[in-house]
Amino acid sequence: MKEKVFNIIQIGDKSNRISRAFDVFITITIFANIAVTVLLTFQELAAFFFVFHIIEWITLLIFCVEYALRIWTADYLYPDKSELWSRLHFLISFDGIVDLLTIIPAFFLSGMVIFRMLRVARIFHLFRLNARYDSFNVITTVLYEKRNQIISSVFIVLILMLASSLCMYSVEHAAQPEVFRNAFSGMWWSMSTLLTVGYGDIYPITTLGRVMAIVIAYLGVGVVAIPTGIISAGFVEQYHRKSSISDWGREDIKEIAEVMVDSCLAGKCLEDVEDEGNTKVYLILRDNLSILPQKDTELQLGDVLILRDETIDEN
Template identity: 50%
Template sequence: MPNLKSLESLRRRICTIIDIGTADDLISRAYDIFYTLVILVNLMVTIAYTFDEAEAACGPLLLRIEAATVAFFAVDCALRIWTAKYHHPNLKEWKAVCRYIFSFSGIVDLLSFLPYYMPFFFPSGAVAFRMFRVVRIFRLFRINAYYDSLNVITQVLTSKAQQLLSSVFIILVLMTASSLCMYSLEHDAQPQVFSNAFSGIWWAVSPLLTVGYGDIYPITTLGKIFGILITFLGVGMVAIPTGIISAGFVDQYSRLKRISEYGTEADIHFIRIHLTPRDRWANAPLRDLGLPEGVIIAAVQRGRDIIVPRGDVVLLPGDNLVLGAGVYEDDVRIQLKEIILQTHHPWVGHPLRDLDISRQTVIIMVRRRNRTLIPNGGLKLLAGDKVFLYTQSHLPHAQDIQI
């Protein structure tokens, strides 16, 4: 039984390491950096191997680097499969594994290493398997999740997906119509060039997308006039998705600015509760705690791990439960403050009755090491004491405010 618990603890820890790490988890952050470097090294090796000079100079080294990076991809994918149930705690383990494997990230992870090893089992399909290695480049999308600035791109594309699909649909319709028209105008004059409608589509790509291949073009007067019109339309068509994406970036940054500038702030006070085996909350899921309205569960600290407080998380003895409470909203503003007295603080060495503090401020508790002291007038404060202050003030009513 202890071995089973230690194995589950190891799986949970590995899940936090291979996931996007927090700033205080150095191992997880180091894994993220190493993972990004491996992706970039694998991509550079793949590009370098296409140059004959690089292959002749250091071909065996490039092959070994590729083998090492692909092996890392395989181990990373295996670890993600092994810890999939912690990413989807509400699902059964086999369903969580299937959810990961058939997701976009799971398919990319599998295709990052399987085509490399498949020729050992199916030599006849080596060429086809080599083509699938290009999928490794999609692993670069994982870097997008590590940086908030890059993640804005994903948010913009997601929010503007419908508009982008509509613009692509318009371009495809215009491309099909222009290709059929050009085929009708140029087929008799250039039967070898505009031999079918597909030839017209290939020509339509050139003016509509402004790439200008020049391998197929009209020679009749009507064909040239029609080509000029399509070229003008092409400039407008390309500008549509560009404008949509630009507007999406402006909307995204404007939204973030509105949140930061026009939002109202309120203090949230936090307390930490250490659970022992005798506590009623131990071995109970969060949804069954019965907390009062207005109290929020900020985090559950279990050893070095910070667990997201979902409803199905079961609290264990030894956990540290961080609770938060919103600001007290009434005609009276109540503020609690904690002051840790340093050596040269003016209150050190003086009894409480001699302190120069506001009449609305009351010292409600003094903590000295692990002891809680009752604040009476003769209590003399020492360096290192934690002094808890209670301040109460009345908020002005609307009719009391003069403009």
């Protein structure tokens, strides 16, 4: 029974009609919940607030039931862990945290502003709807693969912001003591300048300050472009080497091919993947390692499989 429930509530199981119907139902529930959350902010619709609150509570009740079922079936989601640890792992996962932040404020903390803001967390349910599709997987995989470069570029931006903030404070404080009162005021100016936002509420008036502002603005254009270039290059690399994993079993791979593991196959054993796709995996590329495939090898998100379609030999 638990396994059947798990197969139903897991998004993306197209082979199960009940699961597909549940996907449609939960999608409608999420959109309805978000819609009434937005509509409750319009005072012109005050006459319908009672209906909106009823819809909100019904959808929250559905979220509660779904949350409980996901905790109950978490041992199938993480088969390599014990029942207790699999449930704890789900509770601290992205889906588990979003579900919890969606439910708790409505029942216990609705009177506090900071927790009422957590109602926005229900919007992140939309990420879960797209979690098993190629577009979302490409984004998450690129960000994960390029995480070190992105962190380095962000660190450079922060250093430049701090340096420009202190420099501008030193130059402008005497001329504008009320505007550049401390280093934090300079930090606000450097953020809006380096990130090319340019609010214009704080700006230099001295000649030296304006010269520095010109230099910092040019540096900002170049520095902010670094992470953009890194991510763009990652997308190009990803699409060059990634085949569509969702339809790989229905396509003829006439030569050796590279296929990247997405969330549909992550966590599965290599033997099961080969049987499902009728393929033979010759090598697994993981980060900077080359792994010889074994039947019990567990695939991870982002692994690149070097494989060939076995039906070619049969034909």
